Amino acid sequence: MPTTLITNIGSLVTNDPSLGTGPLGLVADAAVVMADGLIAWVGPADRAPAADEVYDAGGRAALPGFVDSHSHLVFGGDRTQEFNARMSGTPYTAGGIRTTVAATRAASDAELDATVARYVAEARRQGTTTIETKSGYGLTAEDEARSLRIAAAHTPETTYLGAHIVAPEYADDPAGYVDLVTGPMLEACAPHARWVDVFCEKGAFDGDQARAILTAGARAGLIPRVHANQLTYGPGVQLAVELGAASADHCTHLTDADVDALASSGGATIATLLPGAEFSTRATYPDARRLIDAGAAVALSTDCNPGSSFTSSMPFCIAVAVRDMRMTPDEAVAAATLGGARALRRDDVGRITAGARADLMLLDAPSHVHLAYRPGVPLVSRVWQGGVRAA
Numbered sequence: 429m430p431t432t433l434i435t436n437i438g439s440l441v442t443n444d445p446s447l448g449t450g451p452l453g454l455v456a457d458a459a460v461v462m463a464d465g466l467i468a469w470v471g472p473a474d475r476a477p478a479a480d481e482v483y484d485a486g487g488r489a490a491l492p493g494f495v496d497s498h499s500h501l502v503f504g505g506d507r508t509q510e511f512n513a514r515m516s517g518t519p520y521t522a523g524g525i526r527t528t529v530a531a532t533r534a535a536s537d538a539e540l541d542a543t544v545a546r547y548v549a550e551a552r553r554q555g556t557t558t559i560e561t562k563s564g565y566g567l568t569a570e571d572e573a574r575s576l577r578i579a580a581a582h583t584p585e586t587t588y589l590g591a592h593i594v595a596p597e598y599a600d601d602p603a604g605y606v607d608l609v610t611g612p613m614l615e616a617c618a619p620h621a622r623w624v625d626v627f628c629e630k631g632a633f634d635g636d637q638a639r640a641i642l643t644a645g646a647r648a649g650l651i652p653r654v655h656a657n658q659l660t661y662g663p664g665v666q667l668a669v670e671l672g673a674a675s676a677d678h679c680t681h682l683t684d685a686d687v688d689a690l691a692s693s694g695g696a697t698i699a700t701l702l703p704g705a706e707f708s709t710r711a712t713y714p715d716a717r718r719l720i721d722a723g724a725a726v727a728l729s730t731d732c733n734p735g736s737s738f739t740s741s742m743p744f745c746i747a748v749a750v751r752d753m754r755m756t757p758d759e760a761v762a763a764a765t766l767g768g769a770r771a772l773r774r775d776d777v778g779r780i781t782a783g784a785r786a787d788l789m790l791l792d793a794p795s796h797v798h799l800a801y802r803p804g805v806p807l808v809s810r811v812w813q814g815g816v817r818a819a
């Protein structure tokens with residue numbers, strides 16, 4: 429495989445403070461060499477080694493590919509009417525998921541596969557080079573396993589979310605559904621998943637049920653992550669920290685004890701903030717500033733799903749996080765790259781350092797700050813994934 433030099437990068441985010449200025453490790457007038465799908469060299473352009481191919485970035489900014497650590501891409505149908513009704517005054521509840529469950533069960537494998545492929549490609553064009561995605565719209569052993577099998581063809585970061593809501597067939601027997609999720613469904617799904625997740629929320633699963641589901645998943649070799657404290661205060665965040673989950677996702681309604689728990693996990697449990705959900709449900713945003721000031725590690729992610737957050741755009745999430753969640757542009761960019769990598773417990777992505785995967789993008793802008801400064805503008809102009817031009 430030929431080596432490629434990207435040179436004349438006006439401003440490079442490395443996410444390695446030892447390589448440049450500040451927490452982002454910014455390098456001005458930088459260059460990057462890619463070889464065999466990895467970053468081989470990073471530094472000032474005037475000291476760059478020779479390479480087989482040269483790409484002139486024309487003074488544009490470069491940063492690591494986004495790591496979107498929370499999405500729900502295996503689904504059938506859409507929920508345009510529900511969104512329309514909500515924007516016309518109907519409040520959001522967890523129950524809308526049932527509409528997508530019916531459509532997902534009715535969809536063919538080929539339809540579901542095409543949907544995942546479509547949104548993974550859509551995300552990639554916007555700079556996302558690593559994406560996690562979940563089951564959770566099948567809610568039978570067969571349909572959950574099928575969802576994960578299809579997802580696994582597109583990403584290694586697959587999450588078993590049989591505990592998204594109680595399946596409609598078990599509406600009068602939630603304990604029976606937890607038995608299914610922790611028993612035969614888990615057995616069918618574990619071979620296709622890396623993570624186990626639960627929607628710990630009023631109307632979905634309470635703390636005891638969530639604990640049983642995450643513990644069973646961990647016994648089957650899956651690592652926990654939790655949909656926690658999205659719609660109301662609840663036990664999700666503290667349970668996530670207690671069980672050593674990789675992330676507590678949403679974190680919209682937090683007590684001081686919740687914030688303390690995340691901070692005292694020492695970065696083991698990442699607070700993953702999903703502003704697309706609050707945007708699309710006209711809800712109050714999570715307070716990123718409060719978490720960061722307390723010492724909690726944060727990630728930004730899209731939560732891309734057809735119900736509560738139908739965006740695949742990490743630049744959009746960055747812009748909202750800066751405007752409405754009191755993050756600085758530097759913090760938001762770090763959370764969308766390195767933060768996502770930490771939430772997926774990956775050290776090969778989310779940074780541009782020698783040995784990391786060659787996942788990076790160029791912006792049609794001189795600085796990463798433009799991701800928040802120029803909201804809604806398609807600034808991502810070139811994407812490399814594993815050293816290969818992907819967009």
Ligand SMILES: [Zn+2]
Pocket residue numbers: 498499500655731
């Ligand atoms: Zn979600």
